[in-house]
Amino acid sequence: MKKTATVVLLIMSGIFSYAQGCSDAGICTIGQSFETEKADFKNSIEFATVFGKGESDVTYFSPYITYTRKVNEQFSLATKITFSSANGSFGTRASFGDAYLIGNYTLKEENQKQWSFLTGFKFPFTSSNLKINEYSIPLDYQASLGTFDLFLGTNYKIFNWDFNLALQIPVFNNNKNSFFKEYAGTNDFPSTNLFERKSDALFRTTYNIKTTNQKWVFKPSVLFIYHLGEDSYETIYNKRETIKDSDGLTINGNIVSFYKINSLNSIGLSLAAPFAVRTTRPDGLTRSFVASIQYIVQF
Known part of the structure; x- marks a missing residue:
C-alpha cells in the first residue's frame, strides 16, 4: 500500500506543476472504453465537464x-459527443467538437488475466476554421x-494492472483552418493554414485500487503518446511545409477516482498533466493542466 501511495503522490506532484503538452486528440480518452469492471446493467450514460489551461492563457x-x-457479456458499444469553449486574448469561441463510435470486445477472464480489443471512429462537427469577428483563429481555439480518425487498440488486464496500446490514424482530412501568424500580430501560435496532422501511438499503464467497502476506486496511470510524424501546413505561397519538431514523445500523468453512490450512480474526478513534451505542438492541444468531473448513471 505504501508503494501505491508513493505512485499517487508522484502523479499528483506532476499534476500541480506547470508544464506543456498534455493533450487529447481522442487517443487519451478512448482507452477508457476498455471495460475493466463488470457492469451490472446493460446501459450507462456519462455526463462530464472538462476544465483545462492551454498556451498563452487560453482556458477551456x-x-x-x-x-x-x-450488447452481451463480451461486446459493448459506446458513443460520445464533445463540446468545447475556448477563451483567450483572441476572444471566446464555442462549438460542438467531435462524435465518437467505439466498439470493445472482451475475451473471457482466466486467472485474473484478460484481453480486450477496441476499434472505433471519430467524426468532426467542424472543419476547424471557426472565426472570431470574421478573423481566422489558431487551432487552440x-x-x-x-x-x-480510425482507432485501433488492445488491453491486457492482469490482477490490478491494465496495459493498453492504441493507434489513432487520420483517414480523411477536412481541416480548412486559415490561420497565419504573419497576419495575427502575435507569435504565440504557429501558422496552421490547411493543417494536416499525423497519426498517434499510445501506451498506457494503469493500477486499479479499490477500498475495502468497494465504494471508492482510484486509477493512477502514466501515458506515453508518440506522434508518428511531423505535421504540415500550406504557406502563404501555396506551398506545403512540414512543422519542425512537431513529432515525438509526450508523457502524461493521470489519476482518476470514482465514488459509487449506489448500484446505479457514481461520480468521478480526473486530474492530468504532462511530464515530458514534444518541442512543437501546432495542433492546439497543449494543456498545462486538465481536470474533469464525471457523473455516471446505469440502467
Whole structure:
C-alpha cells in the first residue's frame, strides 16, 4: 500500500506543476472504453465537464456526454459527443467538437488475466476554421481538428494492472483552418493554414485500487503518446511545409477516482498533466493542466 501511495503522490506532484503538452486528440480518452469492471446493467450514460489551461492563457470548458450499451457479456458499444469553449486574448469561441463510435470486445477472464480489443471512429462537427469577428483563429481555439480518425487498440488486464496500446490514424482530412501568424500580430501560435496532422501511438499503464467497502476506486496511470510524424501546413505561397519538431514523445500523468453512490450512480474526478513534451505542438492541444468531473448513471 505504501508503494501505491508513493505512485499517487508522484502523479499528483506532476499534476500541480506547470508544464506543456498534455493533450487529447481522442487517443487519451478512448482507452477508457476498455471495460475493466463488470457492469451490472446493460446501459450507462456519462455526463462530464472538462476544465483545462492551454498556451498563452487560453482556458477551456469542454463538456461531453457518453452513452454505452453492453450488447452481451463480451461486446459493448459506446458513443460520445464533445463540446468545447475556448477563451483567450483572441476572444471566446464555442462549438460542438467531435462524435465518437467505439466498439470493445472482451475475451473471457482466466486467472485474473484478460484481453480486450477496441476499434472505433471519430467524426468532426467542424472543419476547424471557426472565426472570431470574421478573423481566422489558431487551432487552440478550435473545437475539433477536422479529421475523420480510425482507432485501433488492445488491453491486457492482469490482477490490478491494465496495459493498453492504441493507434489513432487520420483517414480523411477536412481541416480548412486559415490561420497565419504573419497576419495575427502575435507569435504565440504557429501558422496552421490547411493543417494536416499525423497519426498517434499510445501506451498506457494503469493500477486499479479499490477500498475495502468497494465504494471508492482510484486509477493512477502514466501515458506515453508518440506522434508518428511531423505535421504540415500550406504557406502563404501555396506551398506545403512540414512543422519542425512537431513529432515525438509526450508523457502524461493521470489519476482518476470514482465514488459509487449506489448500484446505479457514481461520480468521478480526473486530474492530468504532462511530464515530458514534444518541442512543437501546432495542433492546439497543449494543456498545462486538465481536470474533469464525471457523473455516471446505469440502467
